[in-house]
Amino acid sequence: MRRTGILIRARRRPLRALAAAASVFAAVVAWTLVAGPTAAAAPGGDCALPRTAAHHSEGVDTWNAAFPRPSTVLDAVMIFLSFPDAVPELTPAEVTADHFPATSLFYDRASYGRFQLRAHPVDRWIPMPHRSTDYRIRRDWDANRRGGYLRDAVAAADPAVDFSAYDLVYLVADPNAPGVDADATKVVNLGTPLRADGTDLRRLVTVFEQHPPDHNVLAHETGHVFDLPDLYSRPAIGSDADWDTRVGDWDLMGSQFGLAPEPFAWHKWKFGWLEDHQVQCVFRRGTSWHELTPLETAGGTKLVVVRTGRRTALAIEARSATGNDAGLCREGVLLYEVRSNRESGEGPVTVLDGHPATSACQDGSAYPPLADAPLGAGESYAYDAGLVRVTVASHSVDGSWTVKVSEG
Known part of the structure; x- marks a missing residue:
């Protein structure tokens, strides 16, 4: 990316x-x-x-105030999503190691020790109801398909996750599923939040990275969760x-x-x-x-x-x-x-x-x-x-x- x-x-x-x-x-x-x-x-x-x-x-x-401020300690849940059209080749622990503790260490150094990002990975793959290819995952994702993916992910994870206990949510797709597009990793801001465990979920990080992932990708996306803008510019389609x-x-x-x-x-x-x-x-x-x-x-x-x-x-x-x-x-x-x-x-x-x-x-x-x-x-x-x-x-x-x- x-x-x-x-x-x-x-x-x-x-x-x-x-x-x-x-x-x-x-x-x-x-x-x-x-x-x-x-x-x-x-x-x-x-x-x-x-x-x-x-x-x-x-x-x-x-x-x-719509964004969490990284001033002391924030807790993030990592939810690992599998699909009927692929058997995960990696364990959740291996995928977690792609991003942590590197992301936490980045923010610890950057904040002079003032901020701690604590990751809480779910220890198993949570099955999604549809094939990865059915969601048509892309960087410029169709809003309806993206919304369906998010609703399915939250509903599938809800029995295993207490969403009210966390400040950030990372939805991590099986990197080897055929429909996964690494360029689609981004933060999704929801005008109408999803609701789970009495909590409004207004902001979700959708992770579609391959293994190993792009360098600092999760630190970058987490920056958006903290209200930081993209400082790059995206050229017009077809431009070099x-x-x-x-x-x-x-x-x-x-x-x-x-x-x-x-x-x-x-x-x-x-x-x-x-x-x-x-x-x-x-x-x-x-x-x-x-x-x-x-x-x-x-x-x-x-x-x-x-x-x-x-x-x-x-x-x-x-x-x-x-x-x-x-x-x-x-x-x-x-x-x-x-x-x-x-x-x-x-x-x-x-x-x-x-x-x-x-x-x-x-x-x-x-x-x-x-x-x-x-x-x-x-x-x-x-x-x-x-x-x-x-x-x-x-x-x-x-x-x-x-x-x-x-x-x-």
Whole structure:
């Protein structure tokens, strides 16, 4: 399953051009950029983009209560489904090992130990009433057939599973059944929930992976359960365009095969894995200095945000080759744009390429042109027609990066 997108270049922000004339408005709206002798850096609250009606909005000012928040412990049941037209060649334990403990370990590392995903696999195959081929399983699945599959799966599992005891439900199909299509693995959001054990089931993860599965696939789909958007873009049918041009290897919600799958600092802030004091908001014109510690390690400042509009921001973080990012191609300071009014798959995040003339890691990167996107010591990036300049002043032996942000 490929995860990909289209690079959108920085554009001039009309709000900044109007800022000098908007002094009254600026007194009311905290994010408006006003003239001043130096840039002010404050905790992240002033730069928390508002959550909008967009599907999986990147807004961080409030949490969408329709989704479970990965802040402490969540329990997931894994239900293994067999079909009359195939005898499972694997045991449930073998299929479980395809996904756990790897998925739990990914989130444990990403959350700095703040979140625990506990898997509860059913220890037997549960038979479905129809052949796998009868369900016509596909990525773009007929809604009626998909609905029938979900109803059959929940009804078949209900005698063996207390659905009220779990926060997440993984419906795992026999990977060797003839009608199973691995590209159909996804989270299904139900407008009208299914009901079982006195519980409304509004969100189900349908797993159709082959054995062994795609890398990080369940971590990616679980991210949707936590209200994260797809950061790739899906080309038109028949197009040979690359899917990964928006964020490349960065963040598993882009490419689950990426060399740097650690969630963006923005997503960690959204989940509450980062405190507001670990996010510095730049909200006045001038110059500010920031010391960023690597995103993959606990403690310190993780994110600098330049608010660029009502629903847009420039995000700055440091990435290092450790933890979930042990295989990343290039360490450094990563810049990306965030838009809280863009739908999942429609470009809510775009990584800015610090080295647009070069590529890296041709053999392993999901999208080599962005594999070397981070800035190194002594390098700068001019954003928004030069109105914002981000300069990496130094890289310390302890791993921290000193960054200067100049505006105006």
